[in-house]
Amino acid sequence: MNVAVIRFPGSNCDDDARYVLADILKTKVSMVWHQEHELGNVDAVVLPGGFSYGDYLRSGAMAALSPIMTDLKRFAERGGYVLGICNGFQILTEAGLLEGQLARRPQLSFICDTVTLRVENNKTAFSSDYKEGQLLRIPVAHNDGSYYADEETLRRLEQKGQIVFRYVSESGERSDSANPNGSLNHIAGIINTQGNVLGMMPHPERAAEGLLGSEDGLALFTSLLKQAKGVLA
Amino acid sequence: MREQSLREQAATFGLSLEEFDSVVKILDREPNSLEAAMFGALWSEHCGYKNSRPLLRRLPTKGEQVLQGPGENAGVVDIGEGFAVAFKMESHNHPSAVEPVQGAATGVGGILRDIFAMGARPVAVLDSLRFGPLDNDRTRYLLGGVVHGISLYGNAIGVPTVGGEIVFHPCYQENPLVNVMALGYMRHEDLQSGTVGNVGNQLIYVGSKTGRDGLGGAVFASADLSETSNEDRPAVQVGDPFMEKLLLEACLEAIEKELVIGVQDMGAAGITSSVGEMAYRAGKGVDLHVNRVPRREEGMTPLEVMLSESQERMVLTAKPGKEAELIALLEKWELDATIIGEVAEHGMFRIIENGEIVGDMPVAALNEAPTYTRQGIENQEIKDKRELPFEVDIPKDLGKTLLKLLANPTIASKRPVFEQYDYQVMTNTVIVPGQADAAVLRVKGTTKGVAATTDCNPRYCQLMPKRGAMIAVAEAARNLSCVGATPLAITDNLNFGNPTRTDVYFELEQAIDGLSEACLALNTPVTGGNVSLYNQYTSEGRLVAIHPTPTVGMVGVLPDVSKRATQDLKREGDILILLGENTSELGASEYLYTEHGLELGFPPDINLEKEKAVQQTAQSLIQQGLCDTAHDCSEGGLAVALAEMAIAGNKGIKVSLKETIRPDALLFGEAQSRILLSIEKAKLERVKEVLKVPFQILGEVSGENFELSFPSGSIAFPLSEISSTFYSPLREALS
Numbered sequence: 001m002n003v004a005v006i007r008f009p010g011s012n013c014d015d016d017a018r019y020v021l022a023d024i025l026k027t028k029v030s031m032v033w034h035q036e037h038e039l040g041n042v043d044a045v046v047l048p049g050g051f052s053y054g055d056y057l058r059s060g061a062m063a064a065l066s067p068i069m070t071d072l073k074r075f076a077e078r079g080g081y082v083l084g085i086c087n088g089f090q091i092l093t094e095a096g097l098l099e100g101q102l103a104r105r106p107q108l109s110f111i112c113d114t115v116t117l118r119v120e121n122n123k124t125a126f127s128s129d130y131k132e133g134q135l136l137r138i139p140v141a142h143n144d145g146s147y148y149a150d151e152e153t154l155r156r157l158e159q160k161g162q163i164v165f166r167y168v169s170e171s172g173e174r175s176d177s178a179n180p181n182g183s184l185n186h187i188a189g190i191i192n193t194q195g196n197v198l199g200m201m202p203h204p205e206r207a208a209e210g211l212l213g214s215e216d217g218l219a220l221f222t223s224l225l226k227q228a229k230g231v232l233a
Numbered sequence: 234m235r236e237q238s239l240r241e242q243a244a245t246f247g248l249s250l251e252e253f254d255s256v257v258k259i260l261d262r263e264p265n266s267l268e269a270a271m272f273g274a275l276w277s278e279h280c281g282y283k284n285s286r287p288l289l290r291r292l293p294t295k296g297e298q299v300l301q302g303p304g305e306n307a308g309v310v311d312i313g314e315g316f317a318v319a320f321k322m323e324s325h326n327h328p329s330a331v332e333p334v335q336g337a338a339t340g341v342g343g344i345l346r347d348i349f350a351m352g353a354r355p356v357a358v359l360d361s362l363r364f365g366p367l368d369n370d371r372t373r374y375l376l377g378g379v380v381h382g383i384s385l386y387g388n389a390i391g392v393p394t395v396g397g398e399i400v401f402h403p404c405y406q407e408n409p410l411v412n413v414m415a416l417g418y419m420r421h422e423d424l425q426s427g428t429v430g431n432v433g434n435q436l437i438y439v440g441s442k443t444g445r446d447g448l449g450g451a452v453f454a455s456a457d458l459s460e461t462s463n464e465d466r467p468a469v470q471v472g473d474p475f476m477e478k479l480l481l482e483a484c485l486e487a488i489e490k491e492l493v494i495g496v497q498d499m500g501a502a503g504i505t506s507s508v509g510e511m512a513y514r515a516g517k518g519v520d521l522h523v524n525r526v527p528r529r530e531e532g533m534t535p536l537e538v539m540l541s542e543s544q545e546r547m548v549l550t551a552k553p554g555k556e557a558e559l560i561a562l563l564e565k566w567e568l569d570a571t572i573i574g575e576v577a578e579h580g581m582f583r584i585i586e587n588g589e590i591v592g593d594m595p596v597a598a599l600n601e602a603p604t605y606t607r608q609g610i611e612n613q614e615i616k617d618k619r620e621l622p623f624e625v626d627i628p629k630d631l632g633k634t635l636l637k638l639l640a641n642p643t644i645a646s647k648r649p650v651f652e653q654y655d656y657q658v659m660t661n662t663v664i665v666p667g668q669a670d671a672a673v674l675r676v677k678g679t680t681k682g683v684a685a686t687t688d689c690n691p692r693y694c695q696l697m698p699k700r701g702a703m704i705a706v707a708e709a710a711r712n713l714s715c716v717g718a719t720p721l722a723i724t725d726n727l728n729f730g731n732p733t734r735t736d737v738y739f740e741l742e743q744a745i746d747g748l749s750e751a752c753l754a755l756n757t758p759v760t761g762g763n764v765s766l767y768n769q770y771t772s773e774g775r776l777v778a779i780h781p782t783p784t785v786g787m788v789g790v791l792p793d794v795s796k797r798a799t800q801d802l803k804r805e806g807d808i809l810i811l812l813g814e815n816t817s818e819l820g821a822s823e824y825l826y827t828e829h830g831l832e833l834g835f836p837p838d839i840n841l842e843k844e845k846a847v848q849q850t851a852q853s854l855i856q857q858g859l860c861d862t863a864h865d866c867s868e869g870g871l872a873v874a875l876a877e878m879a880i881a882g883n884k885g886i887k888v889s890l891k892e893t894i895r896p897d898a899l900l901f902g903e904a905q906s907r908i909l910l911s912i913e914k915a916k917l918e919r920v921k922e923v924l925k926v927p928f929q930i931l932g933e934v935s936g937e938n939f940e941l942s943f944p945s946g947s948i949a950f951p952l953s954e955i956s957s958t959f960y961s962p963l964r965e966a967l968s
Contacts, residue, residue: 009567010475012391016660019677033565049658051389054475110384110653141388141655206657211675211795213665 001027001229004042006072008034008063013049013085013205020208020221021046027225034066044081044228045072047088049141049203059102059144060090069095081125081228082197083220086142089189089199098192098199099157100149105142105181112141114213115180117188117202118168121161124191125227126198129219135172136165136216138202140180145201147183147190154185165189165200239269246273252603259598267536267584267592272599274502274540275509278766281602284732285764288745296758298721304514306350306427306498307417308760310721312790315421316676318683319353322361322414322724322786324765328470329411333378337411338386338472339544344415345392346498346547349481352425352488353417356661357674358387360397360413361687361726361784365406367642367966372401375409376650377967382472383413384653389474390481393662394654395672397687401642404691404780407770412726412763414687414786418676423488427497429511429519429550429576434494436508436519436574437556439563440480440546443503443538444529446470476545476568483566484547492559495550503541507548508574509582513600518581521574523591535584535591550576607732609739618833619696625819625829627897631872632948634828636958638869638901639876641827645962646880668881669799670712670865673791682794684718686787690868691780693836696821698740700836702747702783704905707844708867709787710755714848715863715908717797717855718789720755723748725762725785730769730778740781741766748783754841755848757787791856798855800864802882802911807862807934809888810920813847813907814927815871817894823868824901837905844906846926851908859920862911872900872941872948874909875931879939880956888932890943899943 003021007014014031022029032039034052039045052063063069069091076082076097084092092098105111117138119130130136149157157163165188169178179186181201189200204217243253246269256264256272264272275281282289294302300317301309307321325340341358348355360383365372376399387394392415429436487493495515499507504526512519523535529543551559556572563570577583582599584592628634638644651666663682664673671686688709694701710720725748730737752759769778791797819825820834854860862882866874871890879886892899911934912920939955941948 010389010478012389012478012658016658019660023677050391051475051478054389054473056475109381110388110655112388112652112655112657139657141657203657206660208660211663212657212660 001225002030002042003027004030004032004039004045006032006034006045006047006068008052008066010052010054011048011050013203016205017046017048020205024208025221025225032068034063034068036068037071039071039075044224045075047084047091049086049088052087052091058094060087060094063091064094073097076197079194079196081224083126083224084199085203085205086201089201090144092197092199097197098190099153100147102144103146103148104144105146110143111180113180114139115202116168116170116178117165118172120163120166124164124195124198126191126220126224127164128227129223137207137214138204138217139206140202142201146181147187149184157190158185160193162191162193163187164191164198239263239266246270247277248273252276255603259595265592267539268594270536270540271505271592271594274505275599276602278764279501280506282764283602283604284766285727285741286604287606288742291745291749292759293749293753294758294760296722296756299758299760300421300424301760303759303761306347308722308724309351309424310760310788312681312683314679316679317419317421318416318788319348319351319419320414320416320724320786320788321347321761322412322726322784323763324726324728325411325413326408326728326765326768329379330407330409333375334382335471337379337382339470340411340413341383341386342472342474342477342544343500344413345390345477348415348417349484350425350427350496350498351419352423353419354485355392355415355417356659357672357685358392358394358413358415359672359685359687359786360394362397362399363405363410363782364401365403367401367962373966379411380650380653386472386474388655390478391658393656393658395656395662395674396666396685399647399650400691402691402780404777407772407777408768408779410728410782412784414724416685416788425488425496426514427511428495428515429517430494430515432517432576432578434553434576435551435556435572437549437551437559437570438526438546438573439549439568439570441473441476441543442527442529442569443541444543445533445537445541446543448537448540470542470544472544479566479568480545480547483563483568487549487559487562492552492555492562493549494552497548499546499548501542503539505539509596509599511548511550512582512596518577518579518583518596519574520577520583520585522585524586525571525573527569527571535586539584607738608735609742610735611739612736615696619835623831623833625825625831627895628828631896631900631946632950634901635872635876635948637827638823638873639955639959640962641823642962644823644869644873646960647963648960649963649967663794663797664716664799668801670715671718673716673794673797675794680793682791682797684713684716684789684791686712687784688712689782689784691782692821692832694744694782695780697836698743698781699747700839702744703751703839704836705783705785706748706751706755706757707839707841707905708865709785710757711848711865711908713787713789714851715798715865717852718791719852720757720787720789722760723752723757723785723787725759725783726765727762728765728768728779728782728784732766737778744781744783751841755845796856796858798861798863800862800878800881802878802884802934803862804913805884805934806914807911808914808917809886809931809933810910810912810928811907811931812850812910812926812928814904815892815894815899816902816904817898818902818904819898822901822903824870824897837903839905847906847908850924850926851910854910854920854923859916860910860912864909866907866909867903870901870903875941876939876955878909878911879952880959883952884934885936885938885952886932887935887940890931893944896943896945
């Protein structure tokens with residue numbers, strides 16, 4: 001089992017992802033610089049959070065054109081598992097690996113908080129260790145995280161169970177006040193139709209230890225590690 | 234018309250005529266304009282501490298925990314097991330007054346460079362901010378801008394902003410204070426010095442290209458703000474956190490691979506101060522090829538290059554023989570890296586342009602600014618305010634007074650500010666902003682935690698600077714004790730008015746004496762800091778000086794971070810205990826100001842031995858796992874502290890106070906050395922056995938109301954009411 005964490009210039013949650021995988025879950029992790037052309041022999045890839053290239057253009061837009069992205073797309077086409085967190089989610093939509101866009105929050109300011117997510121689909125490689133409908137406490141930290149897609153796409157995402165995580169109130173209800181960024185359909189995380197590429201704005205790697213307030217993000221990584229092992233062997 | 238001689242222009246370089254004449258004597262000739270400007274910058278208060286250095290020498294700087302004291306980019310303290318914390322605080326007051334977003338952003342950038350220059354990875358930022366009244370448009374513009382700037386820079390570079398404080402007072406109306414503290418983790422063996430090392434070593438410039446931005450910033454920061462200060466906007470730089478992130482990673486990698494022997498940030502006065510200081514520390518000279526400095530603009534003169542304060546630039550001294558490897562590493566991080574100079578035996582700072590010497594100054598003289606010792610005299614008006622007796626009526630409805638205090642922006646929740654900061658990136662943040670009196674971060678790979686806080690009550694410091702400064706240190710240490718940390722050391726940011734005024738000099742001297750006394754008593758030496766003078770503003774001929782504000786930034790260590798305390802009440806039935814004693818003191822309190830509009834009287838008395846005993850009691854109870862809930866009594870006194878605990882935990886209390894001192898002092902007085910604890914009933918007997926300081930049981934955690942009775946009356950509110958009063962002022966101001 002080997003997981004690659006891609007480092008773009010300006011990534012800043014790269015080491016947090018590495019820490020959860022390597023130090024907590026004792027998995028082999030390779031840090032891959034964005035200028036590389038090959039991912040190497042890996043079972044899964046994480047695109048971490050941060051401000052790639054400073055996000056001076058649209059968030060994720062420059063990173064989506066990095067040299068490593070060519071091999072990442074090939075990897076995803078072959079069925080390799082790819083997880084994009086926060087800026088990683090933005091990069092995946094910019095690269096066309098996931099549908100929709102992440103727009104600026106209507107409040108226009110950065111938000112750092114811990115929110116409640118509901119697991120909408122636990123039949124994915126990234127959520128099999130959760131129960132369907134399980135409520136998770138996971139931190140968010142972003143400005144450009146308001147999920148947008150056209151109505152047709154939203155309908156399809158809903159029908160095909162591609163919405164994996166949704167923002168809900170602490171009691172599990174959909175409510176606008178529990179939606180930290182005005183995401184359409186309260187979407188926090190989606191998966192592609194093939195089920196191997198997931199993007200989410202909340203940070204599961206920040207919720208992997210009781211010491212930091214929540215362990216609810218850990219099952220996402222354990223699900224992924226179970227599923228990804230040897231898939232491409 | 235006769236051309237002005239250079240001497241006549243001395244003031245434009247920030248030099249007095251006497252200082253100009255000293256330069257002539259040092260050089261044994263007239264300086265040229267480049268040299269005059271370099272002396273002016275390095276002899277400015279900001280770089281040369283010419284008014285404060287004799288006083289700063291009084292501060293205690295030694296202790297077995299201190300690995301690096303003042304004089305380097307940042308101080309460093311030992312936290313055990315081979316780990317150390319580098320930390321420092323610095324001001325960006327004047328830039329933030331004229332351009333709040335970039336002023337604050339570059340303040341964050343500058344202090345972070347100081348941390349990684351020491352070989353430490355920055356892990357946290359705290360901000361101590363001071364503004365005018367919140368109900369003012371300019372304050373809201375400045376507050377919004379400063380918060381946005383901190384958020385832009387800190388969030389993007391990926392260092393969490395974990396704490397700090399915000400105080401609102403009219404004296405900061407035109408001259409806000411933006412003091413930024415940063416800390417970083419390192420291994421002892423990675424400790425760096427900002428040095429050029431030995432003769433022949435190559436100096437490498439890395440980072441952003443040099444532009445005309447920030448020209449004269451050090452001089453700008455060392456003069457009064459005025460109505461024309463907005464014309465100095467070009468003296469404020471623009472920050473690029475993306476570039477800094479690359480610099481940070483590149484420098485740490487170069488240190489880890491042992492490719493450098495010296496690392497230095499280019500801060501105020503740019504290349505002049507960075508290379509000048511590095512040479513001075515090594516006792517060597519430097520040949521600096523100014524034409525090799527990468528430039529953003531055409532046609533820049535040597536003077537412009539030498540004094541530019543363009544952000545995100547560093548100077549590295551390459552390890553001999555490793556120059557090519559170092560440059561290759563820096564280029565991997567997509568950074569411009571150029572050899573700009575070489576270390577020489579001659580002891581001069583020699584500026585060379587295309588082979589021609591255009592500036593030649595002794596390194597030592599440049600770095601040894603003349604110092605001035607003045608006679609401070611206390612302002613009689615302030616003395617009267619403090620010492621003349623006063624009387625105030627006890628308000629009829631003390632409940633209403635409590636609500637007023639909770640709605641006072643200085644006391645009210647800062648949540649709407651903190652949530653704009655990424656306080657969790659790096660996955661170390663164990664105690665998040667607003668949850669306790671200090672921030673706590675874990676140290677990965679150990680059981681340890683590091684706690685940090687900033688503190689200063691400017692009203693105390695105005696009325697009695699020495700006692701005010703002592704209380705700033707004591708309260709910072711009390712904040713750390715309330716999370717269970719043992720205080721280690723401080724960094725200080727001395728914000729004062731114009732030191733050539735006798736009353737301001739008096740305040741500075743007194744405050745430094747107060748810091749010294751408290752730091753000695755609490756064993757928290759000073760490891761560095763920053764002096765920001767000239768914080769005053771002339772408006773329509775009227776001079777408005779800020780209250781003396783010696784901000785204290787303190788760090789401490791928790792041996793086992795799983796044993797810590799926060800301020801939120803946790804369990805129904807817990808027993809509320811007060812350590813320390815209530816007094817009838819009212820002077821200088823937030824209550825007098827908020828309820829009666831008065832700022833007078835003696836700040837609360839402080840006995841450092843009693844303070845230490847109370848703090849050690851709290852630390853020991855928390856570290857033994859006997860207590861997980863603690864909060865100190867500060868602005869607003871006992872009633873406000875209890876309300877904050879109830880609001881944070883969303884739990885009611887039933888408290889009965891028995892003392893017969895006047896009720897406004899009992900509820901809102903700011904007697905020092907008091908800590909509130911909430912103890913599980915089952916642990917109460919064991920706790921009592923440990924207590925060696927005066928204490929009293931106040932009541933218990935119960936229900937959903939805030940109920941407080943005292944001999945002459947009572948206060949009762951539903952939690953939801955005090956909670957919304959506490960949370961709304963900043964939410965409304967920032968929306």
